[in-house]
Structures are given as C-alpha cells and as structure tokens.
Amino acid sequence: MNKKILVPVLILLLVLAAGLVTTKASLNDTSTTRMSVNAARLDFKLNGDDNSSLELNLGDIVPGDSGRVGIVVSNKGSIPGSLSVTNLTPENVSSGLVLSIPVTGGVSIDPDDSSTISVDWSLPTETHDTGIGGIFKYSFTFTFVNGFTVTKNVILKGTIIDPTNTPTITPTETETPTPTETATETGTPTDTETVAEVGAQGISLGIQIDTETLTPTLTSTSSATVTETPTLTLTSTETATETPTLTSTSTATDTPVQTDTPEIIFTDTLVPADTVEVP
C-alpha cells in the first residue's frame, strides 16, 4: 500500500474513533415559568400638593396671637405608610413662637386615605422683646415609612410685627369718663404727669391727672398693629370705687393744666379682648 494513501486513512480512522468515544447523545426536556414582580409605591401629598416641600404663611402676627394650622397628609402610594413629624428647625430662634404638634410619629395611613396633622402656634404676650419685627421660619420634616422612606418638608413662616413701630390709632369714642374719686397725692404736682400701665393685651394706658381739680385727665395712645378695624368697647361708665394708687415723685411748680375733656390714647398693642379698667 502506498504510504501516501495510508497516512490519511489512519488519520480519518483516529478522528472517527475520537468522535465515538466523546460524543454522548442524551435526552433532555424543558418547561418555562414566567415570573412577574411589581414593586410597591410609597408616596404622600401635603394639602393635596405633590411637591417635596409645602410652605405655610401665617402672615403678620403680634404678641398674643395664636392659631392652628391643619396639614392634610394623603397617602398616594400602593401600601400603607407610617407618618412621623420630626426635625423642627427654626431659622429664627428668637422669634418666641410656641409650636405644638400633637402627633410626632406612628400615624398609619392607608392607601387613598388621609390624616390631618394640626400645628398649634402662639406668640405669647411676654415675648415683646424677642424677635419683634422679624421674619420667622420653622421647618418640619414629614417622614413616611414602609420599606421605602419618603420625606417632605413643611415650612411655617410669618412676620412678627413690632407693636411700637406702628401708626398711632386715635380711638373715635367720644364718651367722657366720669370718675368721681379724688386723688390722694399729697405732693404738689407741677405739671401733667403720665403713669403707664401695661394691660394684659399689651395696652398701655397713660393717665394724666390734674391734682388741683382732682379730676383726672385720661389719655391713651394705641399702637396696635391693626389689620382689621379695631372695635373698641371701652366701658368707661363704670364707677371707680378704688382709690388710685398712683404715686408721683414729681414736684409741682406750675399750675396744673386742667383738661375738661379726657382724651384717651393707646400706646401699645390693642387686642380688645379684655376690658380696661379705668381708675
């Protein structure tokens, strides 16, 4: 046999042998299962607003003012969420505004349901000297949690008006108080004197007294921040039964000026919630 023919034949036989040894025909089968996974959604609205921040403006307030702000939290997700209110951050710490949030956490709200979070605020009268005339901002963080965590901010802002920098308002009352008591000062006043008393609502009364005729002249000025027409209800028809405890150290050198018609001027915030007792 020719060598040229034998070699290719040998190679072919070896390849066939290798194929038979390594090839393994086998059976197999498959089935398919399709899986679908949908993630939940967690979201909420503040007062119907989709934005990530809600700003509430209290406007101009004065010491003694108070109120309540309701914030409606609506669950717009597909699963319940637990609401908490945290991180009360004041931008103007000297404002003196007192805030109260009844609920600070653990409020569960179902999808398409809502809950109202109330924020009570007040500016105590005694905060006269703090933050007067300033703009205040408080930031709350509303956090909604259920697997996901969604946060939104609520900003409560406003302006505290300085009661002493507002225009004087002259009351229009024409009634004449008729106090009948007599002053007991023994000194000899030389001029009109003014004694200031601060009322519970910030009303300052200046009382002008004529010691000669013992008929006091009442003057009052008002500097209330009036965004609405004041409704003064001075009930000056009362009869003073108390002896005024006015004390004066002034020395009278002039003849007192007698004024027959008392004039009332308020010098401070006028919040007509109380009745001013006029001596």
Next chain:
Amino acid sequence: MKKKLLILGTFLVISVLVFGIVGSGAWFSDTVSSTNNSLTAATLHVNVNNTRGTTQTYTLGNIKPGDWALGGQATLKNVGTIPGHLWYEIVNVSPANGPLGALVYPKFQANVSPWTHFGGTTVINNSVGVHVDVVDLAPDESIPLVVYFSWPQTAGDNAAQGATLTFDVIWHLDQIH
C-alpha cells in the same frame, strides 16, 4: 514485502480497536431470532404543575424593601421513563438591567424537608443564564418548589418604586448518564 505486511497489520489493529473495542465491545457475538418484538424509546419530560412546556405566569405585587415575599409554588415532575437531573436558569429579564432587578434576589426552596434552598445568591439582573442545580428526579418523582423574592433594604431603594419586572425560569431535566 515485509514493509507492506507491517502497514497492513497496523491498519488491521487500529480497525479492530475502533470498531471492536470502542464500538460494540463485543468480541464474540451470537444471534437468536424472536418474533413480535417492539422497541420503545426512553422518554424524559418535566412538567410544571402538571403542565408540560407551557409558560405559566406567577405575579408578585407590592414588593417593598425588607420583604421576603412568596411568589408562588410550582411542582416539578419527571414524567419520563428514565431519571433526570433538574436544574434551572433565569432568562429574558425585562427590562434588562432595570432598577428592580438590581435589588431583588430570586430564590427557590424545596417545600418539603429538608427545605433546601436553590439559588438566590445574586440579584435577578446578575442571575441571567446562571446554571442552578436543583435535584435528581426518578421517573414519576416530583418536588414542590416555592419561589421567594427577597429585597434587602439599601439606600437606593426609592429608585425602584413602582417598577415592574418580568423574567422566565427555564426548568431543565437532563438525562442522567
């Protein structure tokens, strides 16, 4: 002349090796004739919930971070005549490289003792085409499997809010050699 004989002998030896040893393995043979014989080939089929080859859909809704949620149960059965090895792979993930597939782990577990777990070591997006061995099944033997989806909480969970994801699990039953 000797050279030709040598070549011819070599050829014969190799032929015997190939067709004798490797091929039949029989050095000796005998024949017996019989009548009315039938030849039945072996079969190997895998059923999912008593259905063969059909795509069945399981839906899991409202999954959220921190969940270990049950997606459903499937019973895999060897309805063939020979033993087979069961394994699966995940394919056709849609959307590919989506936010949900990057966060959720698919895991199968035998719903019989010893409650063996299969897969679930990587998120769905990274499980595509990965061969996961399950169990050997004898003819008519079955195994109930439950599928869980776990979503460990991460900082980027909100990106997958409301996202959807579909994928196929191909169950293979291969002949055991």
